[in-house]
Amino acid sequence: MSTPEATPAPAPASGPAPGRATAAPWWNAFVPFLVGLVAVLVITFPFIWLRFELQPSGEVYARWDVKGGVDFWQNMGPVCLIGLGIGLLAHAYNAWGLQRYTDQVWLPVKPWTQSLYAPLVAYAVIVAYGFSGHMGFALAPSPTTLNLGIQVGIYMILAMGLNIVIGYTGLLVLGYAGFIAIGAYTFAILQKPDFIPGLPWWAGIPIVFIVGGAVGWLIGLPCIRLRGDYLAIVTLGFAEGVRELAINLEVTGQTSGILLRNASKIGLAPDKPTILAWVLLLVIICAAAIYRIYHSPLGRAWIAIREDEVAAGAMGIPVVRMKLLSFALSSAFAGVGGLLIAAYTGFVSPDVANFNNSVTVLAMVILGGLGSLPGVLLGAGILYLLPELLRGYVDFEYRLMIFGALMIIMMIYRPQGLLGTSRHAIELKGG
Amino acid sequence: MLESFIKSLAGVPWLELLITGTVKGSMYALIALGYTMVYGILQMINFANGEIFMIGMFATVFGIALLSSLWGSFAAINLILGVVFAVILASAYGYGSERIAYRRLRNAHILAPLTSAIGLSIVLQQFISNVVGNQPFTFPNYYSDPFAWRVVTLVQGNPATGAGDVGISMLQVCILTTACLLMTALFYMIHCTRVGIAMRAVSQDRLMASLVGIPVNHVIAFTFIVGSSLAAVAGTLFSMYTTTLTWSAGTASGLKAFTAAIIGGIGNIPGAVLGGLLIGIIEDFTIAILGAQWRNVILFAILMLTLILRPRGLLGERVADKV
Amino acid sequence: MPKQLFLILTLLVGLTFAAGCSKSSDPSTIKIGLAGVQTGNDAMLGKSMVEGSAIALDEWNAKGGILGKKLEAISVDDEGNSEKAVNVANDLVAKGVVAVLGHFNSSCTIPTMRIYNESKILQITPGSTNTKITQEGIPTLFRVVGRDAQQAEVNVNYLFDTLGLRKLAVIHNSTSWGEGIAKEVADLWKKKGGEVVEFSGINEADRDFSANIATIKSKGAQALFGGLMYAQSGPLINKMRKDGLEIPFAGGDGSFDPALITAAGDYATNVFLTFGPDMESKPEARPFYEKYRARYGREPGPYAIYGYAAAQVLLTAMEKAASTDAAKVAEVMHKDTFQTAMGEIAFDEKGDLRKTYFVIWTVKDKKFVVLQQ
Known part of the structure; x- marks a missing residue:
């Protein structure tokens, strides 16, 4: 295709002398970026700045939509600023030696945090704070704060579960919400008069754990042997299938879902601070369990599979069984999360299996750090709380769009997530 | 129960379902081609292809609206130029998505491009939902109604039982013709032109292709552009056929088209066409026989069965990577 | 793993606190929750309903509020999604609303009505017609539309x-x-x-x-x-x-x-x-339609007047009961007949309208018209 003549040799007279640094203008590095930016602005222009108006006659005309355009950029403004700030901070941390200063704070605290008791101490502090309202403490958390804390706790468990299969074993699951729904519905159906009405939530946990795991195992069985992308699609279809089954089956209450009776008896607890205490306790138990599994031979096998499946197989690791196990475990934790959602809200509907739910949890795992337990906890916290914090400044509807953009940006610039290890980064970026 | 099932089979309007299924399937096939081409060349799922389909829908209406404001409502010219506008804009989105979200991740672990693709699909979907609007829009009737007349009546209705006529409308003819033309052009391009040869070479061995002087990046970008154009045309046809456009249309149709690509054998172009038609027909027969609420459950079951029994798909030659 | 966990938990607690605090409530107002779908497929129906209610609250505020206090409308969007609706309902409860006008979709009203009932919050739905809703026997739940x-x-x-x-x-x-x-x-x-x-x-x-x-x-x-x-x-x-x-x-x-x-x-x-019958032809509804068009610059959706009437009923009943307590207001609502923009409204013991009539509408010249029978 390209002939040798087509690539002209650099003319020595005009080109820079070999061996000397080229005096390229400083903005050269930004040119492709700017070109890209302009291109994006151009191709999004019609959608942002125009709107179409349908006439009663069926004709259609274009109108300027200055208000809509300004609205969009007003919403995007704070987001872009925050993104820019975080990027600058990250850059400063690495390039300008900011780490020295943070280390001065961090290093004295570090041994404390590495202690096994640290999570327990943190737990005690938070729970005490949660209960402080009962003791008339002036700065006690409002019900909204407690509600947020509980939701974050539940999402932390979900994110940790998803992290097992994505972060440790390197398989993409897109229909996590399907497994959440399995857990929620299992608990709700068990409450029916034919089964065990009044089953308390803590007794339901082992059951949904087993049911969730079994469903995960069954779904994984046919497709886990295939390439990773098949699993992604199959689970996506699975979540949609669960949603439709829930809509169609009599036992799941069809479209109206299931309202849990005696919510005060089977629900987590009557008052919010106690619920917070229970949920956070569960977070710690799950984190400890996953931490132990990760550092057992099982976890090592998962990492080996993630790094090189063929090599892992050659070393005698039963690849398919290990993958299945991680998949089943992850869906078991999803079941527990689903149970908590059901017990907390007292209501299960087909909406639980929505794709949005899957995406939210996935974004938490990716932002926080694939394969890093503190990372996903952080990711869950940030992604649940940030939209709430920004509620007054950025339209809530832009939340998912920002999550999506976050996924792309993280994959390109920091695939290991905020707290991921560099090993993971090298692996993900590839050779 | 079985008896009532068989009884319900007898009344199935198979001829009309076959027609509507084929029409819908041909639109699925156009989207599936985008998935399968990118998969063939990069071994990755371009998840955002369904969203490009949706962008195509909206771009058509925007294009028509712009032209109408420019020189008035000339039905035929505006519609054709609107489609051209949609193809150009959707190609730009397709190219842009490759450039922004995929190119840097080409050699990365499979998780990275896949995640990025999902992120991109969410961004595009939410972008349209937030900027254009998240309520369903109507495709301008002025441009779709002229296609409503019936070309041929196949079965006369029976006034005694109340059964209506069965026929083929102009729009259905147009959809089938357009799809056939585009697919023929695609086959010709892939098998008989230089760029087609280059595409096949890149899909066989990217490194070797680059060594013999094929501009791999350009070929990949071209593949994305072709896939996006097909999806955009499918989007226009689909929105004319269903008379609506919504921001969420891409996910629903995209998932079905992807299932079609897998059933036909992903990476295989005739396979995508076959799979698309099959999915369209199966979907419509499911609606008639089992009820509309089971359509996605059945499609999912078929996908699972294909993966268990014949993971390479109906026409796929390449065995999917197995452990 | 415990490494960094401490730091993270501290950070998160801080964030939670900040998120919770950012909307600290003002105790000097009476808060009314306006809940309805405002995004998605049914956006236009739900939005105009909420806007209708908002107009009524503003009218009352212009007259000097109620029971010596100003009214504060807290408008939330349940996205027509039942799970989301439960969330916003909890949110409204946490913000201390005394009554809720909503939700629009029956699939949102059914899961949320129990939450409001448990928290002793009065609920009037201007849009949910599902028959199940008033069969639960919740004494503080009303609706100003007919049943399916x-x-x-x-x-x-x-x-x-x-x-x-x-x-x-x-x-x-x-x-x-x-x-x-x-x-x-x-x-x-x-x-x-x-x-x-x-x-x-x-x-x-x-x-x-x-x-x-x-x-x-x-x-x-x-x-x-x-x-x-x-x-x-x-x-x-x-x-x-x-x-x-x-x-x-x-x-x-x-x-x-x-x-x-x-x-x-x-x-x-x-x-x-x-x-419902053609509201716009009623003389008592006309001022509302004029006000709506003047304020929002577009045609009111069909449920705008229902939202407006629901708010009228609620506020009149509160004034009469001289209290915001749900049980007391509900008692008045069960007993009395209310003059609203929709005409006279009275509730039966279940909370349904005593007198409802649906009429058949048809489309003529691209407009809805009541079919003359």
């Missing part, structure tokens, strides 16, 4: 008796509302001796109805009842007529939106929808 059962009856009577049709096909959108009304219609139809030849549910996201239409056509249905929202019934009518299915299309209040006519275009023929 009444709606279904009017529909069935018209199709069966007036038009003399016998074979009916039913299609619904698999939500509590759509499925509920579709079942009522089908049951009534069978009770009358008619035949239901097809009963199927579609997804809310579905837009391609050709196979459904083919099935209905082959079964020889004489009429189609759609338990669908306007976003789907419009395209369905359009497609039906294009595919040569000319049978009457009947629908409920969810289809009643000008967007249906836009979508169906010239094909909006033989359409019969049940909805």
